[in-house]
Amino acid sequence: MTDQLTLLPDEIQTIAGFKVSGNVEGVFRTVSTDDFQTTAVESLELTFEGIPGDRHAGFTRKSGGREPWYPRGTEMCNERQVSILSVDELALIADRMGLATLKSEWIGGNILLSAIPNLTRLPPRTRLVFDGGLVIRIDGENIPCRVAGEAIASHNPEHDGLDLLFPRVARGLRGVVGYIEKPGMVRPGETATAHVSEQWIYPRTKSYTKHKK
Template structure:
């Protein structure tokens, strides 16, 4: 398995329902159903428009946590020509990493391991949404003075918005923690079996 070492530079908690904000904190306590105190904590969630299932259906919650990286936030900020850089709390994610190249492209099944023993599993890429674009257009300005639109964020953050996933092993996750990323790779026995068909 391929491994990477990165650093967790910020952690955030979103307490209010129907609120895009998350607030910086010192640590997160991960349980098997999500982060204690976070609005996304649950083993299930209601489907919305754009999900694979019918809107309103109840499904397994594959979005117990969300993450981005300082590198991807810098790239998005540059594309949007922002006068001050985007931060993880402003784009409403729980975790912000440094030193993990192409974080948003980590394969489903990849594991993020922390010193406490906590483990997070990647479920999928977190596509940028218009609602977040609207929020950012209200609070950010551009270097050129051009007004931002709701779609500026969705265009700039395509394929670099971050990830969502589930808690694999409970534990405490601290800002400043080193994180070991175990990148998912198809097991050799499956590859071998496919090649021998």
């Protein structure tokens, strides 16, 4: 045993894996690589590269402001092939912003789900399994940004300050991003089942190093 081992494996509290199912309410894709906003379609065919021809398709991508540990523009694995949103969470964001509605297309959503509670808090490694055989592996929360806020503002010009308000009120509600683990097609009306893996909190040790961006 080393001085860094503060707890034995069986002393770390864990939550058993489980499944929770929801419904596909809509599917969307970009129509231009110059605009991240999406348009509703009847179905999406997803490959290992994501949505073919979509702005975010590809095995790799360039790093940006979300990855300050790399020089901007560094080629890296594309774990952000697909954006998945929740009907309930969008409604809550809209309420906080004083809007009647907030459409998933405005903020670049690809798949809109209902009936999965706290979608944005699904832990990394969760597998989203769809009726048609598609499987998406969740990477994590899609952090809200001002660019999405500006898109919302463009659809609601009668409101001021929405570009800055969105990042403040949408944290923990803006959905998740993921990558394709098993290709397939997805359509509105399908069931999507989240397979949540066993979870635990990794304990901090006395010798931890504070993360620096």
